[in-house]
Amino acid sequence: KFIAEHKLNEVFPGAESELGIVVQGGLYNGLLLALKTLGLADAFGAGRVPILALNCVYPLVPEEITQFCAGKKAVLVLEEGQPEFIEQEIATILRRADVPGKLHGKDCMHMAGDYNVEALVRGLSKFLGQHAQHLDLSGGTAWLQKVSQTKIKAGELLPALPLRPPGFCVGCPERPVFSAMKLVAQDIGRPHVSMDVGCHCFGSFEPFSQGNTLLGYGMSLASAAGVSPMSSKRPVAIMGDGGFWHNGLLSGVASNLLNKGDGVLIVMKNGYASATGTQELLSSPPEDARMVAVGNSAADADRTIEDTLTGLGVKWLRTVNNYKVGEVSKVYKEAMQTDYRGLKVIIAEGECQLERQRRLKPEVAQRLSKGERHVRVKYGVDEDTCTGDHSCIRLSGCPTLTVKDNPDPLRVDPVATVIDGCVGCGLCGENSHAAVLCPSFYRAEVVQNPTLLDRWVAKL
Ligand code: SF4
Ligand code: SF4
Structure with missing residues (x-):
């Protein structure tokens, strides 16, 4: 009617x-x-x-x-x-x-x-x-x-294009959070992980395989509340900041506080509704902070999400720098094991790489066209040290960390290699450190339009 x-x-x-x-x-x-x-x-x-x-x-x-x-x-x-x-x-x-x-x-x-x-x-x-x-x-x-x-x-x-499974962008700030979760799962086992709509649901694919369920935009915490009574471990909900404002704050956080939930919520604070091309949010970093940060993350310039959660009554709240895999692992493990009963929120901070590259690329192109010096950070793998076990790849999933033929004729396993698309986010190095992998990774600085001093130093 x-x-x-x-x-x-x-x-x-x-x-x-x-x-x-x-x-x-x-x-x-x-x-x-x-x-x-x-x-x-x-x-x-x-x-x-x-x-x-x-x-x-x-x-x-x-x-x-x-x-x-x-x-x-x-x-x-x-x-x-x-x-x-x-x-x-x-x-x-x-x-x-x-x-x-x-x-x-x-x-x-x-x-x-x-x-x-x-x-x-x-x-x-x-x-x-x-x-x-x-x-x-x-x-x-x-x-x-x-x-x-x-x-x-x-x-x-385009006959030879390989199938391209969906995944995080190169250098995405959300990838390291899943590396950390995968590492911690080795110690405490795998919890139930609820996801909702956003880039973070790529974490449910290989090599992370972290998502058990996926519900609508911002609904992960509400859905985790449903499995909580049947779960021996604290359920984990992962939510993007877009989903947080769209729905998650009320249907997830407010409801969890009212019902005295005991789960863990990870909010991916990348600054935008990124999966749809980076539309701005209430908590997007301010314009001037973005202009200063250029290719770096400006996500820490806004604390609207943290302030809102504190105002709403969330008592256990931590903000982590996503790329510090060791730190993220520590905080995540603490959230899973603490005696504190109540909602535990981890704000996983790192600005969307897509947005950062959009700022960085035109600026670098302009600088290079004027003949100015530019330094680009890139990671690499020492092929003589690489054992070829590829644990780094299983912990990263970055499309620019791949394999190539082993240069040693006596060894058949392909070695890991970093190809040119690397944006130098540092996850490779962090992972090998946090997971105590091999010492093959190195950080290189690629100098474009080098000065006379650069050339002289390079000859030494
Ligand atoms: S759009 Fe941004 S948040 Fe999404 S996968 Fe790419 S870098 Fe990550
Ligand atoms: S540092 Fe490693 S994870 Fe980051 S973009 Fe380069 S290859 Fe990918």
């Missing part, structure tokens, strides 16, 4: 009154673009095929469905996801109300996966080809052919 009275669902009329499209609200813009590509809608949203946009997909209002479909020859349901819940329910509603007409849905569209504009143009062409042969769809057919040709060309140009 509420849905109908407040007109949450919308009907958009069209000249082809014998046809209709029922679409999930979120797909409406894509549908209009697809209709425009087929020459059946203008740029302002006026289309030829009537549309019922379900801005509320559950529950359906039977009267709205029957009213929209009455007198139509055929209706297409556009529903992402599987199985086809909406289509099945509409079929039942129409059958019960004795509304005739053909119902289409997954027979025209693919069952699972995104409904992008290309998929929608294909599906709509199939539907309209059966029920509206008077419509000229040649524009859409030509467009689809072009798309296919572009794909073939792209396939020819």
